[in-house]
Amino acid sequence: NAGVMQNPRHLVRRRGQEARLRCSPMKGHSHVYWYRQLPEEGLKFMVYLQKENIIDESGMPKERFSAEFPKEGPSILRIQQVVRGDSAAYFCASSPQGREQYFGPGTRLTVT
Amino acid sequence: GNSVTQMEGPVTLSEEAFLTINCTYTATGYPSLFWYVQYPGEGLQLLLKATKADDKGSNKGFEATYRKETTSFHLEKGSVQVSDSAVYFCALAGGGSEKLVFGKGTKLTVNP
Numbered sequence: 001n002a003g004v005m006q007n008p009r010h011l012v013r014r015r016g017q018e019a020r021l022r023c024s025p026m027k028g029h030s031h032v033y034w035y036r037q038l039p040e041e042g043l044k045f046m047v048y049l050q051k052e053n054i055i056d057e058s059g060m061p062k063e064r065f066s067a068e069f070p071k072e073g074p075s076i077l078r079i080q081q082v083v084r085g086d087s088a089a090y091f092c093a094s095s096p097q098g099r100e101q102y103f104g105p106g107t108r109l110t111v112t
Numbered sequence: 113g114n115s116v117t118q119m120e121g122p123v124t125l126s127e128e129a130f131l132t133i134n135c136t137y138t139a140t141g142y143p144s145l146f147w148y149v150q151y152p153g154e155g156l157q158l159l160l161k162a163t164k165a166d167d168k169g170s171n172k173g174f175e176a177t178y179r180k181e182t183t184s185f186h187l188e189k190g191s192v193q194v195s196d197s198a199v200y201f202c203a204l205a206g207g208g209s210e211k212l213v214f215g216k217g218t219k220l221t222v223n224p
Contacts, residue, residue, distance in 0.1 A: 004155075033211065042201060042214040043156070056211060091155055093212075100146065101212060103155040 143206025
């Protein structure tokens, strides 16, 4: 059983561009979570999704950030008009309902 | 709201030394508690967990006991190895939410 897959692993964007981060959960997992890790800090929750539904987006910035988990395909975290402060590692985790979360390797976003 | 406070590092030990990383939490109800480990350039791996008071989680020689009276979940290992060098995160989930709340992480370096 393959683990949580994230791509790309590294992403460089200029200020003002869009960033799209993809996450494929483990087989059989219907719950996806996105976390952000700023340099020298712990992980901060962003959003929790199930197939076609956003369950909790209390950690998402109000502007420029959006997430989806369509019926088919990976979950997408989209950041529009990126700024330097968006530079961070973005981790996706998946779980079967009500159980521990398994993390992907992360996407390291650098905004120049 | 829920929060986790863990011992700040960095921590540097010699091989075979005893390790303790302190973690305390604030939460409503009865949270589940976790320790995750992050090796350089990688995602988080679940190290151990405990879901109720007095539970002891253990894995790879690491242990932590869920202490409700002191709201603590300290990580211990009797004899560390160079390969244990990593960043360790304490986390909780609870209060009706599945999202994980993380401490800031403790960087451990073990020297031969």
